[in-house]
Amino acid sequence: MKFTEDHEWLRVEGDLVIVGITEHASEQLGDVVFVDLPEAGRTVTTGDEVVVIESVKAASDILAPLDGEIVEVNDALAETPALVNEDPLEAGWFFKMKVADLSALDGFMDEAAYKALIG
């Protein structure tokens, strides 16, 4: 698993990259009450706002970590947004994307580097 400085995790599954947020980010956000997901099929560029997470406190964006195409979103979050708090690393994933070049993942932090970042 790889990590971004924006507290996203990236996990490779076949030729897809699954994207979610870390436990640390989930705790900082507080109780998630709504997740605004993108449409599957959307082509995104690194840095595009693709997901909005509404917690009881505020709205936060999730940015596309890589160039590629969103091929699947986690529809379970529509009914149960709290999955982002309860199980951020598994059931609380946001979207799966197809990226041109999986080697681009090498540029992200590994778990040890991420842990060092959040102290």
Added chain:
Amino acid sequence: MADLNRTALHALHLRLGAKMVPFAGYDMPVQYPAGVLKEHLHTRSAAGLFDVGHMGQVLVSAISGRQADAALALERLIPVDIAGLAEGRQRYGFLTNDAGGIIDDLMIANRGDHFFIVVNASRKAEDLAALRAGLPDCDVAEVPGRGLIALQGPGAEAALARLVPDAPEFAFMDVGIRNWQGVELWISRSGYTGEDGFEISVPDGFAEALAERLLEMPEVAPIGLGARDSLRLEAGLCLYGHDIDEETSPGEASLGWAIQKIRRAGGARAGGFPGAERVLAELADGTSRKRRGLRPEGRAPMREGVEIYATEDGGAPIGRVTSGGFGPSIEAPMAMAYLPADLPEGSTVYGDVRGKRLPARIVPMPFRPATFKR
């Protein structure tokens, strides 16, 4: 953050693991480890303990020594029935300015030989200035060295009764002074969550001991400003600086219910307060815009600042959300907005949420009925 004020419970918040934020010049707990959602629901089902020690506590007495003089003096600034407020009773009101806007909303209690007023933390200076300038015939004194604790929820009565045995005899909006371990507690049966409960003014030196004693009780949990905000919003209550301010009048703010008949046109003590002409005309004739409740469809909250439109596309905004969020008890988003007063309840309007116009229904407030103990 060294320049922020601290309440008497500051050290306790840190011990309880609160996340602290600056609020109205104070370093205050926004949430504890349980989180806003759980804190909100705990208050609705058991009892929540809130530090409201940042709020201002003010005593007003007539120089003549006669309480009736102080009451009539206060009525020169506050458009509610104060002369008719019985000893031991409290009432919601507000200070108005010459334009009929709201300087602050407050709670005012008749304590026999003086009035006890609780004002918003962010408006203390404006309130004291307005009271002092408008009441040359009264002593106006900010109470030094007292904290304020709110105990709210269906379990509040049983919890407080363990320390103050006759607490259950307080009716809604009753006030009284009781002793607890030799300490004077100023108690009112009121609050700002839509729940039954109490506000307790306690000397700073005993505030922590009182809070800890209450927190030892199984039904009592500490609750931060985050849940306080979602609770008051579900209850349809205004937050000063957001839903009301010096520009909004009581009529526009849908606060006409707080102005008793005796102070309205035709009443025995009609008017006589700043902005009375506008305020009373608006109560009689209505206003063009009004604070309305909104229930967005779906789950996306419409937060403060969201522009409201009459249609799904085009047109100029017809209003703007002043408070909005997610209501944990109603499990749905809710908002307050200033909207044209003539739009019927049940109408659908559209809030611009990140460039998308999402539908919302105009509904009566509160979003969740209050459970005050009358």
